Amino acid sequence: MVTFLGAIVLLVLGYVFYSKFVERVFVIDNDTSTPAYTKRDNLDFVPMSWWKGNLIQLLNIAGLGPIYGAVAGALYGPSAFIWIVVGCIFAGGVHDYFSGMLSMRHGGAQFPSLVGRYLGNSVRAFINLLSLVLMLLVAAAFTAGPAQLISQLTPLTFMTALAVIFTYFLLATILPVNKVIGKIYPVLGGILLFMAISIGIALLFFDRPIPNLTLSNLHPGELPLWPLLMVTISCGAISGFHSTQSPIIARTMKKESDGRKIFYGAMVIEGIIALIWAAAGMTFFNGTAGLQEALAAGGPSGVVNEISTSLLGTLGGILAILGVIILPITTGDTALRSSRMILAEYLSKFFNMENKGRLLLITFLLAAPTFYLSTIDYTFLWRYVGWTNxxxxxxxxxxxxxxLMKHNKFHWICGVPAMFMTAVVCTYIFYAPEGLGMDYTLSMIIGSILTLFVLIWYVVQIVRYRKLHKKGGLKAA
Known part of the structure; x- marks a missing residue:
């Protein structure tokens, strides 16, 4: 229990101190008007208060991610606590803050546009495609589960439930952000928080102690902790999907100082939610072996339902149903909205995208493959979400x-976690079954070599920008 409570304290301290440091490195300017005012269109660019932005951002980036991922990651034991805390403070919070603030600084630009500006158009072309694939996979994966549960609890068939959900998706995607998302999401975000806090408090009085820190890998299947844990628990530590969601709220910010509360703040809250559910997974089933059996029997939704109803009674059952149905749907609709925004931004080079008919057509074109993907195996989809994410x-x-290098600022706050995550994905892609499924040792060797090449590139960029600044070719900002 000491480890669990200490981890929560560390996350709070990370927000109080490290997020302020990150903000000072970025340098905010409240005197400059944000895109919510300069580009207001009453569709995507609409000013909203920071607390609404925070709750909407939380729901956009979370859904069931920090619940399902944390429960699966709990199979590795208390090592999951370390990854959530370190990942959230030094990687996820920084990632979310920069994805939101850079979008805001560049007129509400989408993630691929930011990539093209700083990493080049070839990387932008790759990330355009990868981002769209990721969001369609997320939308599909987070729709199939709720539709299946609705068909079990109501007279509706699976396909009818799917059609109802996608009708809502289309409305949420094309209506102004303050009409559906801005009104409903803060309430749903509050439900997500209430659900997690209730479980956390109940755990403190549970008859089994929350495990304390051990550096041992407790996975019953003897799966290696590196790099699998860093992909299994993404929401709650660091998740690339967040960078596709941040521009939605970046277009609604009233002032730059709201960014720390919205982006970094939502990430820390998500980290706390992940800590609570990881602790619940380890504790409730009396260890990782019991958790593995429960996951095999009922999947993550069954585990969440059993924990909620047992710890919170009828209220827990209601919250579990609300969570398993509503929360993933709210992730799916913003995934489609973001994909619509990304594709519209790309097509704006060729067409006038202020035309409502074209926006509607784009939405339908994106919804169609997502609808199809929702009808195939959920676990198959989720395997590919992990590494692309x-x-x-x-x-x-x-x-x-x-x-940061370009503006002569302290680039290490992004560079160090970027190197770490590069090492994770370079190894994971070769080892994981949804990747190349190679031998673990060989995957480690190849991953290390590829990471070394990226490190060399990083050093070259550092030297290059230092020379440019010395020659006066770039101005610090």
Whole structure:
């Protein structure tokens, strides 16, 4: 229990102190009007208060991510606590802050546009495609589960439930951000928080102690902790999907100082939620072996339902149903909204995207493959979400690092976690079954070599920008 409570305290301290340091490195300016005012269109660019932005951002980036991922990551034991705390403070919080603030600084630009500006158009073309694939996979994966549960609890068939959900998706995607998302999401964000806090308090009085820190890998299947844990628990530590969601709220910010509360703050709250559910997974089933059996029997939704109803009674059952149905749907609709915004931004080079009919057509074109993907195996989809998600996270951190180098600022706050995540994905892609499925030792060797090449590139960029600043070719900002 000491480890669990200490981890929560560290996350809070990380927000209080490290987020302020990150903000000072970035340098905010409240005298400059934000895109919410300069580009107001009453669709995507609409001013909203920071607390609404924080709750909407939390729901956009979280959904069931910090619940399902944390429960699966709990199979590794209390080592999951370390990753959530360190990942959230030094990687995820920084990642989310820069993805939101750089978008705001560049007129509400989408993630691929930021990548192209700082890493080049070839990387932008790759990340455009990867971001769209990631968001369609997320939307599909987070729709199939709720539709299945609705079909079990109501007279509706699976396909009918799916059609109802996608009808809502289309409305949420094309209506102004303050009409549906701005009104409903703060309430749903509050439900997500209430659910996690209730479980956390109940755990403190549970008849089994929350495990304390051990550096041993307790995974019953003897899966290696590196790099699998860093991909299994993404929401709650660092998730590339967040960088596709941040521009939604970046377009609604009233002032730059709201960014720390919205982006870094939502990430820390998500980290606390992940800590609570990781602790619940380890504790409730009397160890990782019991958790593995529960996951095999009922999947993550069954585990969440059993924990909630047992610890919180009828209230827990209601919250579990609300969570398993509503929360993933709210992630799916903003995933589609972001993909619509990314594709519209790309097509704006060729067409006038202020045309409402074209925006509607784009939405339908994106919804169609997502609807199809929702009808296939959920676990198959989720396997590919993991590694694409963390590749996107690595690219966003490198974007932030180059931005800081270009402006002669302390680039290490993005560069160090970017190197770490690069090492994770370079190894994971070769080892994981959804990757190349190679031998673990060989995957480690190849991953290390590729990471070394990226490190050399990083050093070259550092030297290059230092020379440019000395020659006066670039101005510090």
């Amino acid at each position: 963390q590749v996107v996270a690595s690219v966003m951190l490198w974007t932030g690092a180059v931005y």
